[in-house]
Amino acid sequence: MKPADSPQNTVDKNMLGVFRYSRRAIDLVWKTSPALTIGLALATLIAGVTPAAMAYVGQLIVDAVVAAMESYKQDQILHYQTALNYVLLEGMLVLVIAAAQRALTAQQAILQGLLGQKVNLLILEKAQSLTLSHFEDSEFYDKLVRARREASSRPLALVNKTFALLQNAISLSSFAVLLWHFSPWALALLVCGALPSFIAEAKFSGDAFLMFRWRSPEVRQQNYLETLLAREDNIKEVRLYQLGDRFLQRYTEIFIKLFKESKRLILRRESWGFALGVISTLVFYGAYGWIVSDTIIGAITLGQMTMYLLLFKQGQSSVSASLTAISGMYEDNLYLSNLYEYLEQETPLATTGQVVGPIPNDGIRFENVSFQYPGNDKPALANINLHIRPGHSLAIVGENGSGKTTLIKLLTRLYNPTQGRILLDGLDLLEWEESALLKRVGVIFQDFVRYQFIVGENIGAGDNDRFNDQTGWKKAAELGKATDFIDELEQGYQTQLGRWFRGGQELSGGQWQKIALARAFMREDADILVLDEPTAAMDAQAEANIFQHFQEHTKDKMAILISHRFSTVRLAHEIIVMEHGQIKERGTHESLLEQQGQYAHLFTLQAQGYK
Ligand SMILES: Nc1ncnc2c1ncn2[C@@H]1O[C@H](COP(=O)(O)OP(=O)(O)OP(=O)(O)O)[C@@H](O)[C@H]1O
Numbered sequence: 001m002k003p004a005d006s007p008q009n010t011v012d013k014n015m016l017g018v019f020r021y022s023r024r025a026i027d028l029v030w031k032t033s034p035a036l037t038i039g040l041a042l043a044t045l046i047a048g049v050t051p052a053a054m055a056y057v058g059q060l061i062v063d064a065v066v067a068a069m070e071s072y073k074q075d076q077i078l079h080y081q082t083a084l085n086y087v088l089l090e091g092m093l094v095l096v097i098a099a100a101q102r103a104l105t106a107q108q109a110i111l112q113g114l115l116g117q118k119v120n121l122l123i124l125e126k127a128q129s130l131t132l133s134h135f136e137d138s139e140f141y142d143k144l145v146r147a148r149r150e151a152s153s154r155p156l157a158l159v160n161k162t163f164a165l166l167q168n169a170i171s172l173s174s175f176a177v178l179l180w181h182f183s184p185w186a187l188a189l190l191v192c193g194a195l196p197s198f199i200a201e202a203k204f205s206g207d208a209f210l211m212f213r214w215r216s217p218e219v220r221q222q223n224y225l226e227t228l229l230a231r232e233d234n235i236k237e238v239r240l241y242q243l244g245d246r247f248l249q250r251y252t253e254i255f256i257k258l259f260k261e262s263k264r265l266i267l268r269r270e271s272w273g274f275a276l277g278v279i280s281t282l283v284f285y286g287a288y289g290w291i292v293s294d295t296i297i298g299a300i301t302l303g304q305m306t307m308y309l310l311l312f313k314q315g316q317s318s319v320s321a322s323l324t325a326i327s328g329m330y331e332d333n334l335y336l337s338n339l340y341e342y343l344e345q346e347t348p349l350a351t352t353g354q355v356v357g358p359i360p361n362d363g364i365r366f367e368n369v370s371f372q373y374p375g376n377d378k379p380a381l382a383n384i385n386l387h388i389r390p391g392h393s394l395a396i397v398g399e400n401g402s403g404k405t406t407l408i409k410l411l412t413r414l415y416n417p418t419q420g421r422i423l424l425d426g427l428d429l430l431e432w433e434e435s436a437l438l439k440r441v442g443v444i445f446q447d448f449v450r451y452q453f454i455v456g457e458n459i460g461a462g463d464n465d466r467f468n469d470q471t472g473w474k475k476a477a478e479l480g481k482a483t484d485f486i487d488e489l490e491q492g493y494q495t496q497l498g499r500w501f502r503g504g505q506e507l508s509g510g511q512w513q514k515i516a517l518a519r520a521f522m523r524e525d526a527d528i529l530v531l532d533e534p535t536a537a538m539d540a541q542a543e544a545n546i547f548q549h550f551q552e553h554t555k556d557k558m559a560i561l562i563s564h565r566f567s568t569v570r571l572a573h574e575i576i577v578m579e580h581g582q583i584k585e586r587g588t589h590e591s592l593l594e595q596q597g598q599y600a601h602l603f604t605l606q607a608q609g610y611k
Helices: 007-016 020-032 034-075 081-129 132-136 138-150 154-180 184-230 232-240 244-296 302-343 404-411 434-439 455-460 470-479 483-488 509-522 540-552 589-595 598-610
Strands: 364-371 381-388 393-398 419-424 441-444 528-532 558-562 574-579 582-587
Touching: 020 034, 020 081, 020 154, 020 302, 034 081, 034 154, 034 302, 081 138, 081 154, 081 302, 132 138, 138 184, 138 302, 154 184, 154 302, 184 232, 184 244, 184 302, 232 244, 244 302, 364 404, 381 404, 381 582, 393 404, 404 528, 404 558, 434 441, 441 509, 455 470, 455 509, 470 483, 470 509, 509 528, 509 540, 528 540, 540 558, 574 589, 574 598, 582 589, 582 598, 589 598
Parallel strands: 393 558, 393 574, 441 528, 528 558
Antiparallel strands: 364 381, 364 419, 574 582
16 A cells, blocks of 8 residues: 555545535535524524623622612612612523523434434435445445444534534623623633643544544444344354354453553543643633732722623633534544545446447357456456357356356446456447346346345345236246245235344245245346356255246246256256356356266266265
């Protein structure tokens, strides 16, 4: 890695440009709800000006009381009306401030929900536009995890802090106007007293962010261990091999490492916070003494003293609240940089390609196709040449890791060839419009998805346009030989599958595979059908039956089958044998047997196994 690209440098750059995300966060909140944003601003304004008004009314009360006391001494008549009016006014201001605070809290809570949903949608929508290789890249995956974990609450946090800052700034300006009369120096003192705390806050929030970024891989490891220790699909093996204690220990070791770092940061942050807080307290009490002595010598009235003390106290807490808000904003910005880093991840341009090829019915051609996975130094496929015509079936055999699945990933454009090209009906796959291309392909991978939905939807997932087509489900289930067990389920096609949700029913491996096959049959319009070992959990006879049946129902289509079972493979029109990413042998079952090569060898081995 070049030094310029190191994570440290990226982070430094982010720290510098970190405030650029504030505006975008506010934008996001505004777009989520203009009405609520305006409501927040109004409530903030009211909550901002009321404290100064209260301090001022406080002064009026004290001065009115002192004046009333003096008049009472002179004429023995009670003059309490003015003072009581001011008391009433202060009471009303208390109500106003309470209402403004409640309005702020309510609006923030409502916005929080809306914004969380909006940001999560942005994250998930982005995930849809990424390529498979993004998901296989651990660094990118970290970004996604970080974005999902933190960022959905951060934009509002940032906006709330911006408003808190505004509220404090408004309060402070109004305090400043009143304090100025006492002494401009008092104002300066107020600001300087709180400054050291701000610098410390900003530094520590930066440190917290760096820690958060560095931790991501460890946190992912911890999450993974959690799924191993607490998810039904893993627990079986973990129990039987008695791995629980080992995994728990790993989990704890990661925690201890992370906890040590957190503890150190918390302790440093809080001790610095205390030390710098002492400075602020000293400043405050210095000013207190100053105001008291000015009152004793009669430079200011008792009412003014009350007001200044209040202003000073509230002013000081406003300054430190603003500074904390600023450093908090800095922290939110750092976290948000994660979100935008993820959202700005480059995605391949949506191809506005063609929807038909120049040579209809030409089928699929691989021309000198080679492919290397990003980050791998060995090619997964090298110089593949193939032609599959409509109405023909191709079986791919080869040892583990020989490149069979990779070939399918290229054919379905999950990856693009690093060399050569793949044509469908005479048109390069890259030039096809994505949805037109995908409509023509139906694939069931060996690790097909077991949707925790009802049976029918698990089948309907094969054709998005007919997702809820109940007649379609039944037809496809019949073709996938799945009807016998579906009919036995209490709620038939409405049965919830999997264990994640209440009442879910778990199926056997073979039953799931039948569901997956039915899903492939659901894709009636697709003319390229690919089965990548989805029948491995069935016995050899059942697999052969299914493939035969599959071929009969896909007569004018192209069918591609990956299997390790020669009893099925032999049924295909053409067979290729792959080794180290290359096609080593090709032909029909009979011609390959005649060649006496690897196919013949493997076939005989397997046939002997069945004897
Ligand atoms: N996502 C990936 N990233 C990097 N390398 C990969 C990836 N997937 C597969 N490979 C590598 O590419 C090679 C071919 O893998 P592929 O999955 O195509 O084999 P396969 O023939 O389908 O194997 P199997 O019979 O075990 O399913 C292997 O060496 C594998 O390590």
